[in-house]
Amino acid sequence: MDGLMQPRPLTIAHILERAERLYAHKQIVSGEERVTYAEVAGQVRRLATALDALDVPAGARVATFATNTRRHLELYLAVPVTKRVLHSLNIRLSAEHLEYIVNHAQDDVVFVDRALLPRIWPSAPNMPSVRHWVVLPDDSGETIPDDPRVLLYDDLVAASDPFPGSFEDTFTLADENLASGLCYTSGTTGPPKGVLYSHRSTVLHCLGTLAAGFIGLCESDVVMPIVPMFHANAWGLPYGAMMTGAALVLPGPSNEPEHLLSLMESERVTVAGAVPTVWTSLAPGLRSRDLSATRFLLGGGSAIAPALSETYRATVGVPITHSWGMTEISPVGTIGGTRTQHDTLPEDEQVAVRAAQGQPLPLVNLRIADVETGAELPRDGKAIGELQVAGPWVAGGYFLVDAADRFTEDGWLRTGDLATIDAHGYVRLVDRMKDLIKSGGEWISSVELESAIASHTDVVEVAVVARPDPRWVERPVAYVVLRDGSATTGEDLLRHITPLVAKWWLPDEVFFRAALPKTGTGKLSKSALRESA
Structure with missing residues (x-):
């Protein structure tokens, strides 16, 4: 026997319209701007019809190459509620990876921060699926290409009439499984792979961020996603804040x-x-x-x-x-x-x-x-x-x-x-699994070694990787960034961790660096360190 509940779909449209109706007064701080959810919702309604005017098909991938700003938030909403797919591009990727991802996704439109144009526009000739490039304004002063495919975001939105009805009412029961977002993995073990979120999965994840005893977002919160909006929905924080009516602080670039x-x-x-x-x-x-x-x-x-x-x-x-x-x-x-x-x-x-x-x-x-x-x-x-x-x-x-x-x-x-x-x-x-170090037939955890080294008061950052060894197959080596002015030596660090780990875990060498390499999402890049070990 089936239950007798209404088959209402779970969609991002509900997140938008809930914020618009219940929390219209709540603020979003973005750079020097202070706007309300009502003002953002109004922009979203105009952006929705602008996408129609650009003939962006339903299901098309709409890419963003942008930082944490309120215009990026508007795209987080307008693209999926009009049944398109938001494809957030990692702004720190190489040109080669960007071209691969845009072409694999077959992006139809790219919205790009003006300051970031120099990073992606040289690749435009190698991205044939992109019909429109829409520039999000900032005070960078970067030259805007004189090209008919290039449009200005604020002009595009201002010239569009607002979508008049309910986005939520445009969805049917089956539509909750429509794709809402696309994010590619870092590609550390092969080409980047696209993860395709649905409206249903995004709404349920959003509710997960509201769960008490975990993150527990609530109306009285002021939420600041420092994690970039170009990666994995900024950990769901923007959607969660809007769902519960929390204020948002978007720190920009x-x-x-x-x-x-x-x-x-x-x-x-x-x-x-x-x-x-x-x-x-x-x-x-x-x-x-x-x-x-x-x-x-x-x-x-x-x-x-x-x-x-x-x-x-x-x-x-x-x-x-x-x-x-x-x-x-x-x-x-x-x-x-x-x-x-x-x-x-x-x-x-x-x-x-x-x-x-x-x-x-x-x-x-x-x-x-x-x-x-x-x-x-x-x-x-x-x-x-x-x-x-x-x-x-x-x-x-x-x-x-x-x-x-x-x-x-x-x-x-x-x-x-x-x-x-x-x-x-x-x-x-x-x-x-790829970071474990197998030395003499036994496993060494790079994470535990890093935690031990990081417990020294002068250590700012540390990464431990494996180096090939003719006798033991692999041995650990540590790369360390020290606080300015520190006179700590490698021998000091080894003495510090000797009581904390097994003796045979001690790194063979400690290398000091001014900075450690990072991936596109800000994590330590162990693959780059392994190449130099």
């Missing part, structure tokens, strides 16, 4: 510590999300700012050293909360932090709990499996296996790519992460 800290202080930001390299860069300026409004700091993309998280807990009052996810998981899968069962633990054990990646969000299922046999392993906090994930916002395939090896026979996504899961469902990542 600058990740300069003073700029970000100033915004967090002046706008009384309560929730912010960023990768560990950004949180590391902000740490020296924390004591000079009033960040007392902060209630939740979200970190992800790579492991967060406990020492860094505890620095924030000591100065801001809240730690950096671990999360784990992937582009394929929309992207949030787990959220860390302590729960009531940890309240009576000694402080050092609570620090260890906060260093874990945490419990899965509601509707996300996790398991670990033996790498060789595929057999499910026990949830005892000790067994180590490949982390596998299933859920309504987890990819079941890739866009126009056959990647059956990434999925199990029963449809679970194979993440490539090695982890433990304890009796409470807490995930603790051991390493990426």
Whole structure:
């Protein structure tokens, strides 16, 4: 017997119209602008008819090459609610990767920040599917090409009549499964692969960001996604903020510590999300700012050293909360932090709990499996296996790519992460399978070595990679960035970690660098370091 509930579809149109009706007065800070949700909704309604005027077909990929601004937010809404597909392009990719991704996606239109034109316009001749280039305004002064395909965003929107009806009413039951967004993986193990989100998956992920006890976004929050909007829906924070009516702070193109800290202080930001390299860069300026409004700091993309998280807990009052996810998981899968069962633990054990990646969000299922046999392993906090994930916002395939090896026979996504899961469902990542170091037949976790080295007070950043060794097959080497003026030596660091790790784990060499290479999403690039090891 079926239930008798109304078959209303789950769509991004509901997020837009809920914000428009219930939270019209709430503010979005974007650069020097302060606009309301009502004003953004009005722009979205004009942009919707502008896309029609450009003859952009339903289902067409509409690319963005943009930073965290309110116009990018307008595209986050207008493209999917008109049944097109928002394809956010990573602004830090090489020309070769950009051309591959745009051509593979067959993008029809590209919306680009004026300041970013020099990065992508030289590739325009190699992107034949793109019919229109729409320039988003900024104060960069970059030359706008004299080309009939190039249009100005503000002129295009101003010349368009607003869409008159309800976007939500244009969807039917089947339409909740329409594609809403497209984001490509980093391509570290082959060509980038497209992850195609649906309206249904995006709305359910959005509700996951509202779940109490995890991120728990609510109407009284002021949310600042430092994580870029060009990657994996900015961890769902913009959609989640609009769904619940929270104010939004969009920091624009600058990740300069003073700029970000100033915004967090002046706008009384309560929730912010960023990768560990950004949180590391902000740490020296924390004591000079009033960040007392902060209630939740979200970190992800790579492991967060406990020492860094505890620095924030000591100065801001809240730690950096671990999360784990992937582009394929929309992207949030787990959220860390302590729960009531940890309240009576000694402080050092609570620090260890906060260093874990945490419990899965509601509707996300996790398991670990033996790498060789595929057999499910026990949830005892000790067994180590490949982390596998299933859920309504987890990819079941890739866009126009056959990647059956990434999925199990029963449809679970194979993440490539090695982890433990304890009796409470807490995930603790051991390493990426490709980053484990096999020395003399035994495994060394680069993540645990990095955490040990990062606990030294003079260490700003660290990455540990494998170097080929004629006797042991592989040996660990460490690349370290020290605080300005530090006289710490490699021998000092080895002495510091000797009590913390097995003796045979000690790196063979420690290399000091002014900076470590980063991927397009701001994570440490271990592949670049392996090439120089």
